[in-house]
């Protein structure tokens with residue numbers, strides 16, 4: 512069955528690779544890449560490389576939709592995006608040779624009440640014949656920050672399982688609806704809990720607060736330090752090997768896609784977390800999103816170190 516991947520605020524990602532970014536000066540880009548993105552769309556792309564089909568939806572600007580439509584066809588994603596008059600935003604990513612990435616994310620199209628109602632109807636329709644939903648990314652302008660919360664509640668009522676990845680207020684409200692799995696990075700989790708998370712036990716304690724809200728799986732991603740997965744029964748940590756970073760754009764989305772794939776395949780915790788860590792570590796070695804080299808992925812899977820942490 513297809514996984515539904517929702518992107519309410521998609522983007523064309525314009526990535527420039529350059530030696531060093533110097534603010535307040537003219538910077539020359541060595542290599543440029545323009546590709547359709549946004550969190551749920553990136554998830555769909557990675558899922559396709561894993562052999563898992565998706566249905567994609569959200570709001571798409573009708574004036575510059577061609578690259579998105581081509582991508583959906585190339586990855587055999589069922590296109591259920593609602594078209595909006597206007598253009599989808601372009602986000603700029605500047606990747607320096609030292610691995611540092613500067614994201615310049617624009618706000619996106621304004622969405623009105625009618626469009627929200629149409630999308631809500633679409634979600635209910637999709638919930639009739641899909642079980643798994645990924646809701647990922649920021650909310651566009653004009654909608655309530657409680658929108659994810661309302662829609663996760665709605666999807667839960669229809670028996671769907673929701674994998675949720677967002678940030679700021681949209682993320683905080685969404686958590687109140689008890690999605691099935693959430694993937695904050697450590698900064699997003701610290702922001703939610705309201706204090707720094709200086710060590711692993713602080714991360715586990717904060718994640719546990721999410722578990723008490725009825726969330727089944729909490730994956731806290733930690734950049735080069737990998738991930739800590741917390742559920743009611745188990746706490747597992749996975750560490751990727753040291754990677755040559757080209758661009759971290761899409762690393763989080765790759766992890767979400769790998770987890771969605773693992774859950775729908777019914778894999779155990781160790782296999783799932785190892786796979787998700789390897790897929791996301793591979794993502795940082797390339798500008799593009801997706802599994803570019805299957806043998807490199809196999810080798811990374813062997814190099815990921817997984818251990819259990821005390822479940823206290």
Ligand SMILES: Nc1ncnc2c1ncn2[C@@H]1O[C@H](COP(=O)(O)OP(=O)(O)O)[C@@H](O)[C@H]1O
Nearest residue numbers: 696732733734735737751754762763788791792
């Ligand atoms: N420098 C890195 N080296 C190896 N793996 C990385 C690196 N940065 C990110 N990853 C992998 O990608 C995952 C997601 O990255 P992270 O930066 O935590 O999320 P997000 O992109 O959502 O902020 C990490 O948990 C890790 O597995």
Ligand SMILES: O=P(O)(O)OC[C@H]1O[C@](O)(COP(=O)(O)O)[C@@H](O)[C@@H]1O
Nearest residue numbers: 548549550648649760761762763764
């Ligand atoms: O939905 P947001 O938070 O505005 O972010 C959108 C951006 O995030 C991306 O999905 C990349 O995400 P990650 O780097 O967090 O994996 C880009 O494709 C897109 O430009």
